[in-house]
Amino acid sequence: MADISVATIGKKVKALANPLRDEGIGSGAYLEQITYLIFLKMIDEYTKPPYNRPLTIPEDCTWNTLKALSGEPLDTHYKYILNTLGKKEGILQEIFGGADSKIKKPALLKKVIAMVDSEDWVSMAADVKGAIYEELLKEYAEDTKSGAGQYFTPRALINTMVKCVKPLPNKTICDPACGTGGFLLSAYDFISNSENYKLDREQKKFLKEETFYGVEIVQDTYRLCLMNLFLHGIGDINSDNVPITRTDSLLNKPSVSYDYVLANPPFGRKSSLTFTNEEGEEESEDLVYNRSDFWTTTSNKQLNFVQHIWSSLKVDGKAAIVVPDNVLFEDGAGDVARRNLLEKTNLHTILRLPTGIFYKPGVKANVIFFDNKRPSNEWQTKSVWVYDFRTNVHFTLKQNPMTENDLSDFVTCYNPDNILNRKPTYDENHPNGRWREYNLQEIKSNDYKLDLKWMQEDDGSEDLSLKELFAMIKQKSQSISDAVKELEVLISEV
8 A cells, every 4th residue: 555655646746847847947956845845734734633733833824825825926925935934943944944946937836736735744654755755865866967966875785784783772873974864764764674673662752753863064955854854754843853953063072972873974085164265265275173082183074074973972882884995095194093993993894885886976985884892902803804895896876776685695794693703705715705804913914904905806898788888987987087186186285
């Protein structure tokens, strides 16, 4: 029944996308407007039986006042509602702050309102409305013109990371760069799955109201994340207790510690701050975070996030983070950060990811898994297990996307039930085994660098289809282009 509802309602929601695109309204703007309207409709539904909650918005901003209008009066009143609610405090300001109408034709706006009005969103099963919204977010991510893909991590990778970490009920989970909430929702699905845990009433309440915390700096993405969580049943749309905070995670030392941190922090070599100089010209300078809880001071964004995440963990907390290659081998601040991670945590696993799985082509990334430990005179990491899922692995976003099944062997090797009982697939007789253990002495001998590679790259182009070959050439071209840009930046700084 749920699948039928998703298919039926999803088609209705998407049916309006084409005429909106014809008017120059992109998927991001469309999704934003859908968010505003569904939120208004849900507030209206909560005022009726069986909920009978008091109205939380001004009477001249209600759903009924909006759907009763058409033509120019509708356009004018819609803009008035967005502007008015954006000035309110609490959750209303979080959803409507800076909101603007992107649907310029009143007739199209009327159609979207009618579509939203035809469904009862509050009583609809959370998995149904959540799935509908996720489909819209997926389209938004695939809209390369908007650049939205930078905020999205492949769902197959997210689910795999969650399977490996195996979050427990009644624990807290944070994503300090949460985007539209993919990691939080995957963890929610894992914990609420009856095949994993049988939750009692109190555990279900904790899961909905106290488990999840996130931070997102981009206003539009933050808004989409809030709505995504609400539609999946996380948090309360009528409560000012918001599970997501809009700020820069790196600005301050965490005031709360968490049991788990799952994240894919934004890529980019440096954090920068843009300002206007005395001549009225815009300039940028490297943004350095001077925090007493950091091991080292750097403008490298990923290294700062790694330090921040360690600082966010409880003494027995666990983390899984997507990081670019430079975190594994960079000297200076990178060396300091890696040594501290190896010394203060059990950095037990690295998953080397293939290219072609992110919306930005050519990205070379990894997942690092580590468990925080109590202070000790001994180094907490005894060995690091590496799974090479990059060498001789080729994916593309559309023709050959990565699936969870592709990562199933990694999950088996990782052995989430007991990471102390692992068996390598690499040895002298099997030099291309993807799963290998490096002890601490070997890592020290490698100057604490963790870009550990042993498999031989096989071009394999003769086995690729023409489409796959073109995709591989495109990825390599993009990598060369990115490297040239980084070199130009370095030269300009000399």
